[in-house]
Amino acid sequence: MGKKMSDTAVNNMGTQAQKLAAENNPLITADGIPLKQKLAKTTRKMKMRALLLTMPLVLFIIVSFVIPIGQMLHRGFYNPxxxxxxxxxxxxxxxxxxxxxxxxxxxxxxxxxxxxxxxxxxxxxxxxxxxxxxxxxxxxxxxxxxxxxxxxxxxxxxxxxxxxxxxxxxxxxxxxxxxxxxxxxxxxYTISFFLAALDLKYDENGEISRADPLYQIYVPILMKTLMLSALITFLCFLIAYPVSYLLSTLPLRTSNLLMILVLLPFWTSLLVRTSAWIAMLQTEGIINDIMVYLGIIGDDGRIQMIYNQTGTVISMVHILLPFMILPLYSVMKTIPPSYMRAAKSMGATNSYAFRKVYFPQTIPGIAAGTLLVFILAIGYYITPALVGGSDGIFISNLIADHIRKTLNWSLGSALAAILLVVVLIFYWMYNRLVGVDKLKFG
Amino acid sequence: MQGAEKNNMAVNKSATDTSYVRFENVQKSYDGEVLVVKDLNLDIQKGEFVTMLGPSGSGKSTCLMMLAGFEPATHGEIFLDDRPINTVPPHKRGIGMVFQNYALFPHMTVAENLAFPLEVRGMSRSDQEDRVKKILDLVELPQMAGRRPAQLSGGQQQRVAVARALVFEPDLVLMDEPLGALDKQLREQMQYEIKHIHENLGVTVVYVTHDQTEALTMSDRVAVFEDGVIQQLSSPESLYESPQNSFVAQFIGENNKLNGVVEKVSKGICQVRTDDGTLLHAEKVNVEGVGDKTTLSLRPERIELDPPKGTKNVVKGRVEELIYLGDHIRVRMNVAGNSEFIVKVRNRADKRPLKEGQDAKIGWLAEDCKALDYVGQL
Structure with a gap:
């Protein structure tokens, strides 16, 4: 042991000595060109290759992503x-x-x-x-x-x-x-649209003040979007965690089969899935019918489960569930069963071993899954539009309204920019709490 | 299999009240069709170092998992300190365990890993620190307490894993191929260290491996597993010197095989006529009597070139191949119809060198040749 340590120490000293020498008089290749120059020359071709290979993607991103988003942000401030x-x-x-x-x-x-x-x-x-x-x-x-x-x-x-x-x-x-x-x-150039998007306005004296309570719509909806997204993320986590655990412990053939069932919603059209939920949840729908048939509720007491927040939450949990299961599963798959066994052999009960050994190791997966689901949920549009009614709509539905119906593009852009900032703030907080480098998607 | 049965009976007889771990007629099946462990009986004394040795799929790891409590026994009973433990969950058995890939918790430091079993037992923080420090000194890693397992080398991880299995002072420690992931040199070094730790602490160790050198180096007794049955349970020396059946002879060390039929038995020595008509003398170990087919087992280093007069077995063989290995020369010969017959010749200056294709006279003592159960065509 001691010998090994001293060996590495000697090695370190060796490389340090080399570095010192390199600073004083640069190493030269056999034909007299400095080594660094020669190295740069030999790697230049590889660098060019890498650049050329990524070029189509870079161009695509600039044209389809950077420019539109820049324009959108610009339009929020600029209205001539x-x-x-x-x-x-x-x-x-x-x-x-x-x-x-x-x-x-x-x-x-x-x-x-x-x-x-x-x-x-x-x-x-x-x-x-x-x-x-x-x-x-x-x-x-x-x-x-x-x-x-x-x-x-x-x-x-x-x-x-x-x-x-x-x-x-x-x-x-x-x-x-x-x-x-x-x-x-x-x-x-104006900040009026951002003020409007934050339910603020210029009052009679030219000062910035809060809009009349009747006109305060965007901040409450933004808050509701955040709350519902948090709820959806939490429900997804509750459902996905045990499922992923089961998938990761089953033999490969069985888990593959179950994985297909998990992924099946992915391969079905979003509209079809959402419509299916309408058929399930509506007052004359399957779930209400069954409950009436079983006598849990009376025929006149059918529960309104769709065109409100409940409908939005239920169908979005279903739609976003794979995004939680996949990162969790891929992380759990890498945790060998010997960890839990080791913990138990040292005297830990099942729940203690789970809390102290298994759960902490799944945190990168939980982090990835929750971040993914939360951010997808915040910006979700189609499902709230179809099943949300007036109560279960999200901020993106308002953005779409301004872009497509009222044609107040500047306000739509301002709302979108605020949404983007909110997402970035969450990402930043997340980075502070969990560390983005710890995320594991697979 | 005859030898194996005899052996199990011998184990049963030696079962005494002082045994610390006892397997009684334990059977295990995973699918209800195949028995992975067939009627296992095993007694381990307190403070003993017992190795379960066998090829993969022989049931040795399953036995260890049953002892640790991670697999239930399908039939039979396991006793720990005269207590039946079949229904005791693993965390209440108080058995230390070292896993194949160490299973060090990656999100904890070395010190936290070592403190884990102490924390579980509700030990005070200062006592925990004392114990952790002591055990780190024992495995010679005192400066590594704050590191994460991923920052340690394979050998260091191995030491921490051993330390963690010992830190809560269990009376029994199980090791499941703990050295499998190390390179050869480190593995040999760790073998001695584990052996010394065992000697110093006096814990009972049950060790599983498929590496016979490891088993011979470290163990008080070795149980050779094959096909869910203990083929032989004895000290490393007698395992090598007097294998009870052909499987053990073949599995432990290098071994030459010759097939033949027993013609005569007297005073524990049988005369065996090999397939090509040579008459050989061998110790009777695992044959019934005259007329039985047998496989003779013979260690390469017990064969002498140009044997002195009076040697019981002297035959002629043709040198097929010479491999120079420094301290000795491996000579592959064709002897009594077996062209895979290996002779180890010590490298000495006074002996004339052999040549390929040449005929040579070789011989060995009757006691060095064991008449074992017949294994069929070579």
Whole structure:
């Protein structure tokens, strides 16, 4: 033993001496070229090869992943709807100091009226007054018609004072907060959408404050998404742990067969699986029928198990279960039964041996499984949309709504960006708690 | 199998009240069709080092697992210190065990691994530390307490595994091929160390291996397993010197075989006519009597080249092949119709060198040649 130790010590000293020598006068190959240069030359070809082999994937990721996500994040901050329609005004309004409490000057309002009239006259696709009005309406609900109405009459206004002329069209123009909102919206870059996504807004004094309770929807839904995802992850863990344990201890032939049953849902269309749950869970569905038949519940007391949170949780646990079982199984498979036997031979009871010896060794698998399921669940869309009703929807359903229905892409992007940040925060916390290097997927 | 039965009977007879571990008519089957262990009877004295030796699938590991409590016996009873333990769960048996791949817990340090059995027993923290320190000194790894098993070399892991099986001071320690994963040199070193630990602590050790050198080096007694039956249970010396049947003779050490028929028996020596007509003398061990077919067993180092006059067995053989091994020369000869007949010739300067194809006169004593059960064509 002692001999072996001293041997390695000698070796270490040897390599250290070599390093020292290398620093003082670099090693040279037989033909006089420094060794490092020669080595770099011989490995260059291999490096080029590696680069070429990964190039298609790198390009694919840049085109399909990095650029879209960058665009999405950008769109959350960037909305040029006002400056597109009224390019001159959006520059002119910058000169107005809204903090003084005075209304914008006549010159600025002149540009406003001219731009409005011009925009109405030569409307282009995507650059109509309506677009601009919608943008401002996001921040000041109810103001849309004011702009479209004024735009129709803008060419009638020929001379000042412009503010009075505008007020003559609609009394609402006599409002300091309106003009402040217009100024804010005419800036291409804005945090308004992020504020909206976090249920915040600018109040009448231009300060950031919480939205009215009635309009607070995104934060509660985000919280609900996190809570339900945590619940789904926990249920998946509870179900998957014993199953994985069984799979890992069975002989290979049996475990392969059972593994196919576990993976079967993977190979079935997501829509089919979700629809199957609708058939199972609905009030006239199989489970309710059976319970009525068995007399557990009365025919009039059928339980609502779908189109609410229960439905979302049940079907998502089913859909995400393989993502928990696979990492757990692959980790458990590597734990030989001799560990438990060793613990028992040393006097540990079954439960003690499990807690102190088996369970700690499965933590990398649990970590991988829970992280995978949790992150997949947070961003899940189809299943909550189909079986969630109005109560069991997730934040991604709102994002989809904004992208596809209300066409408020900026708000959708802001929500998506917040979701991304939340996921990253969880990943970071996870790294601190478990250590990402300990994750084991197989 | 005759020899084996005789042997089991001998074991039964020697069963005394002082035995520490006792297998009584133990049988084991996994599938209900094949008996892996057939009617095992075995007594192990306190403080003894007993090795279960046998090829893989001979049932030796199964016996160890039954003793440890990880496999139930299908039939029969196992006694530990005169207590039947068939229904005692493994964690209550108080038996230390060293596993084939050590089974050191990878998420614990060496010290935590060693403290595990003490922790289970509710020992105080300071006592635990004392014990761990003492046992680490015993296996000469005092500086490794804070390391993880993965940071240790194979030999060091092996020592920790042995230390962990000993740290709670069990009276009985089981070892299941513990040296299988080590290289040859380390294995030999560990053999001596385990032997010395056994001598110093006086624990009873039951050791399982398929390596006969390991078994001969370390054990007080060796049980040779084959086909679920103990073929012979005796000291390493008598295992080698007087094998009770052909399997043991073949399994332990190198062995020359010659087939023949017993023609005459007198005073424990039989005259055997080999298949090619040579008449040989051999000690009667495992044959019934005149007219029986027998296989003669003969160790290569007991054969002498140019034997002195009066040697009981003298035959002529043709040298087929010479292998130079430094301290001796292995000579493969064709003797009495067996062309795989090996003779070890000591490397001496005064002997004239043999040549391939040459005829040589060889001889051996009747006592060195055992007449055993017939194994069929060679």
């Amino acid at each position: 709807a006002v400056s597109n329609v009224m390019p001159n005004f959006s520059i002119a309004i910058k000169d107005w100091d809204e903090t003084t409490g005075e209304m914008p000057s006549d010159e600025i309002l002149k540009v406003f009226v001219e731009d409005l009239a011009l925009a109405r006259k030569n409307r282009e696709v995507g650059k109509t007054v309506g677009n601009m009005a919608t943008r401002i309406n996001y921040e000041l609900p109810g103001s849309r018609s004011l702009f479209t109405k004024t735009a129709r009459r803008a060419d009638k206004i020929t001379e000042g004072p412009y503010l009075d002329e505008l007020i003559a069209i609609d009394k609402k123009w006599d409002n300091h907060n309106l003009w402040r909102t217009v100024k804010r919206a005419s800036n291409d």
